[in-house]
Amino acid sequence: MVGSSSSVARTVEPQLEDALAAWLPGQRWFGAKGSTVSAVRIVARDVLRDEPHFAAEHLLVEVQLTQDGAAVTQTYQVPLGFRTELTDDLRPWVLPVIGEVAVFDG
Numbered sequence: 001m002v003g004s005s006s007s008v009a010r011t012v013e014p015q016l017e018d019a020l021a022a023w024l025p026g027q028r029w030f031g032a033k034g035s036t037v038s039a040v041r042i043v044a045r046d047v048l049r050d051e052p053h054f055a056a057e058h059l060l061v062e063v064q065l066t067q068d069g070a071a072v073t074q075t076y077q078v079p080l081g082f083r084t085e086l087t088d089d090l091r092p093w094v095l096p097v098i099g100e101v102a103v104f105d106g
Contacts, residue, residue: 006055008082019095035065055082079106
């Protein structure tokens with residue numbers, strides 16, 4: 001069961017799974033380096049903090065991969081932050097979403 005998103009995160013929610021699919025392979029902790037990510041599905045999410053201009057969430061995501069021609073699914077915990085105004089120190093950890101809310105590695 002997927003939980004509800006924070007109020008700040010709702011504006012980027014339609015893009016979030018695609019953004020995670022693009023972002024995850026570049027993370028040093030991603031365990032399927034060299035594999036092709038075919039899809040990401042958010043299977044659970046908990047809102048840790050929800051304020052007018054900031055939110056923090058803990059996501060559980062299933063990543064569908066192709067490894068050596070075989071379909072494989074891996075599950076990851078992903079903490080994310082959401083801000084309406086992004087500070088320069090967070091820019092290196094931003095996910096590729098378009099809109100007025102920045103999503104970053106939590």
